[in-house]
Amino acid sequence: MVSDLSAFMPLIVLVGTDAAFFKGVGAAFGPAKALSLNVVAESIEEAARRPELETAAVIVVDIDAHRRESLVALQGLMTRTGGAIPVIVLTDSFDDALARWFLQIRVSDFLRKPVEPKEVLRACIRALRATDSLPEEQGRILSFIGAAGGVGTTTLAIESAMLLLRAGGREADSTCLVDLDVQTGVCADYLDLAPRLDLDEIGPYPERLDSQLLEVMLARHATGLSVLAAPGRAARRTALEPGVVIRLLDLVSARFDNVVIDLPRAWEPWTDQVLMGSNKVYVVTDMTVPGLRLGRRLAAGMTERLKEVKPRVICNRFEQQMFGSGLRRSDVERALDGFLAGTVANNYKLVREAIDRGVPLDAIKSGSNVSSDLKRAVFQGGGEEGAGQPRSAVPARA
Structure with missing residues (x-):
């Protein structure tokens, strides 16, 4: 019987509707053989209650910060996970007030788009190491x-x-x-x-x-x-x-x-x-x-x-x-x-x-x-x- 090795890999869940960007992120994750990747091609409002989010090691959410519904859904996700799962936010709109709010709801990290896919990978690895879900290497x-x-x-x-x-x-x-x-x-x-x-x-x-x-x-x-x-x-x-x-x-x-x-x-x-x-x-x-x-x-x-x-x-x-x-x-x-x-x-x-x-x-x-x-x-x-x-x-x- 062949075991499913992905079951033992930390699962990274990407949530968002930017298919082209997530394709690039997937390519950046390709060499990271110790990680498993799952893309949920839905807005955070639609995906917030998906059961696979509960099994994730890290959740990456691409949101439109101008949409109040998206921000409310993100806050609901943070409440639901209770800080047990690191959440990384991607947004193309960024200001001091938004940064302070991200800190208040305890997101693990946030990146401003446009962002290189490899930076998303690095942010996920940092989050995994912070939770001891990934063995430390050199960095x-x-x-x-x-x-x-x-x-x-x-x-x-x-x-x-x-x-x-x-x-x-x-x-x-x-x-x-x-x-x-x-x-x-x-x-x-x-x-x-x-x-x-x-x-x-x-x-x-x-x-x-x-x-x-x-x-x-x-x-x-x-x-x-x-x-x-x-x-x-x-x-x-x-x-x-x-x-x-x-x-x-x-x-x-x-x-x-x-x-x-x-x-x-x-x-x-x-x-x-x-x-x-x-x-x-x-x-x-x-x-x-x-x-x-x-x-x-x-x-x-x-x-x-x-x-x-x-x-x-x-x-x-x-x-x-x-x-x-x-x-x-x-x-x-x-x-x-x-x-x-x-x-x-x-x-x-x-x-x-x-x-x-x-x-x-x-x-x-x-x-x-x-x-x-x-x-x-x-x-x-x-x-x-x-x-x-x-x-x-x-x-x-x-």
Whole structure:
């Protein structure tokens, strides 16, 4: 008896009436042998109650955003699935209000037409990886957010991007570092680069942003790392609209195999969407009692707010205490039990020299303790045991 292998493949359901476009999407999905594709050639109003939608791993809906009936049907679909099935929306009409509404009803992703069929495929793969429905291969999106200021979040984000770049053989366009902290972001400063992302140009007109304009706004480090960063705007309140952020990340993730995001500590209207679109989310803190408490609090808050996001905490500037009254590793493990990804050694002299020279840590000292600890915590599953089973123990002050 021959088994039906498609029964074990994640099912992607395409809903819409644009037959020519879906034909192109089907061709793009052809090489993806691990995926099964089903096209429902109906409007979302007609297809919203179809039983095959309940068996889908991802639903892609092509809608006319000018039709209120379509928007109501989409909202009904989101209510029906309860967030258990990622929904990706395609629309040729796009503005800030629509972007905010998509975020509110918790669609997994949205793309503005015209869009390349391969970008639809990439969006589906990101959604599958976010739900653990597809094994991770080379491509990944990592997000780093600090539990407090000055804990080394940017340093770890940059070094993680460099590790991914080296693992990919430094191939062109393999890795991009995205600095979303537009107020005080320092990724470009750390790498001695001129930030080229012009928010004044694209902010009011996100629809102008395309692959050609993205290329102009990318800064390139001598190592081959691409950096997307805007000039810092100290003493100015700068608000990034969700549509701009999502459009930027869509283009970057379609262009690069690996994306590392340095997030601001302040919770923005688009933070939920970025976290849900990431393969891994890391909260960075330091080896102090307040730092450990803040790290645990932020990770627990993310887990409660976004059920599909599983944040891990990296304890930076870790120093092993053998004697004395300071914090020990057992205190760190107890404080972050269930969330701890790993610890990164305190090597201030090395990190400071790398920042002052605008180079990665490997250029100062190959195989440093900071790099090896970070590789173990982020890429080798450090601290996985007990993940998702946090306890309440927090160390008392030393």
